[in-house]
Amino acid sequence: MSSRRMAVVMGSLVTASFSAVMILPFTATADDQGPASGKGGKAVDQAPAGVKLTTTLPEKISVDNSSQKTAITATVKNEGTKDSADIRLLVVGFDGLKVTNVQGCDAIAAKDLPAGSNSGFSCPVGALGAGGSKSYPVAATFDLGRTGKICLPVQSADGKKTFWQQGPVPFGTTNPSPNAPATPLLLGTDNKPVGPSGDQLPKTGAGSDVLPFGAAGAALIAAGAAGVWWSRRRTG
Numbered sequence: 001m002s003s004r005r006m007a008v009v010m011g012s013l014v015t016a017s018f019s020a021v022m023i024l025p026f027t028a029t030a031d032d033q034g035p036a037s038g039k040g041g042k043a044v045d046q047a048p049a050g051v052k053l054t055t056t057l058p059e060k061i062s063v064d065n066s067s068q069k070t071a072i073t074a075t076v077k078n079e080g081t082k083d084s085a086d087i088r089l090l091v092v093g094f095d096g097l098k099v100t101n102v103q104g105c106d107a108i109a110a111k112d113l114p115a116g117s118n119s120g121f122s123c124p125v126g127a128l129g130a131g132g133s134k135s136y137p138v139a140a141t142f143d144l145g146r147t148g149k150i151c152l153p154v155q156s157a158d159g160k161k162t163f164w165q166q167g168p169v170p171f172g173t174t175n176p177s178p179n180a181p182a183t184p185l186l187l188g189t190d191n192k193p194v195g196p197s198g199d200q201l202p203k204t205g206a207g208s209d210v211l212p213f214g215a216a217g218a219a220l221i222a223a224g225a226a227g228v229w230w231s232r233r234r235t236g
Contacts, residue, residue: 034059036075039188040169041152045161050082053128053163055089055152061171062182063142070185072138074102076154078128086127086157091138092120094168096191097148101139117151124157144176144183144194 036056047053056075063070076089090108093099098119105123113120125134142148149168155161172191177183185191 036073037187038166041164041166043164044153045163047080047163048082048085050080050130051078051084051163052080053078053084053087053154055154055164055166057150057152057166057169057187059187060184061142061187062184063144064182065144065178065180068141068143070140070142072140072150073135074138074152075133075135076125076128076152077133078130081130083130084128087125087163088155088157088159089123089125089134089136090120090151090153090155091123091136092117092151092153092168093140094118094149094151096143096146097150097171098141098143099138099150100141103137105136125154142171142185144178144191146193147172147191 035058037059038054038056041055054077056077058073061070061072074089074091076087078084089105091099091102091105092108092114094117099121100119102121102123105121108120108122121138123136128134140150147170149170151165151167151169153162153166154164156163169188170190171185171187172189173183173185174189174192176192176194178194
């Protein structure tokens with residue numbers, strides 16, 4: 001092969017390699033939501049021996065400023081040494097964060113939503129093996145003119161026990177960017193609403209610390225600075 005032809009071939013390979021370097025990282029991080037976090041989570045009812053159920057949410061999400069749409073990945077894990085019985089994961093939205101769909105899950109009827117929430121879905125996880133996890137793509141909208149929270153309770157299949165609950169934990173930013181295509185929000189951050197009176201957000205939701213879950217027989221109860229937790233209400 002002549003030196004001139006060799007130079008052409010090598011040049012083409014270098015160009016192709018450079019293109020791959022430029023394209024692949026963008027593709028890999030296009031849907032990156034940062035590391036997952038169990039922030040705002042707490043065990044409620046005691047799980048069976050050897051079973052340790054937890055959830056995680058992304059550290060950051062991005063809200064489209066024109067459509068208000070965002071995507072969230074909700075993950076339930078069994079960090080124990082034994083398989084769980086059948087369980088379910090609930091995904092519930094509060095205030096400016098409204099859950100519009102959770103893949104593979106059923107919408108919770110309005111009459112069964114906890115007071116103060118605006119949307120919710122119930123996901124039949126089934127039995128979760130030791131060390132196993134299951135993730136659910138969550139479609140939501142976020143009104144940047146308000147605060148917004150999300151809650152992930154993990155319950156027994158019949159809803160009588162809540163083994164773990166993450167939240168209601170806020171997503172938000174202290175530096176809104178209404179003129180940008182999208183606004184990044186961080187988990188555990190109270191949102192500073194967009195607008196001239198953004199520092200004075202009107203209170204929304206229920207005034208009571210106890211928020212009943214209706215037919216499921218569960219409730220959100222205050223738990224100090226750690227947040228509000230989902231626990232069953234015993235009747236009779």
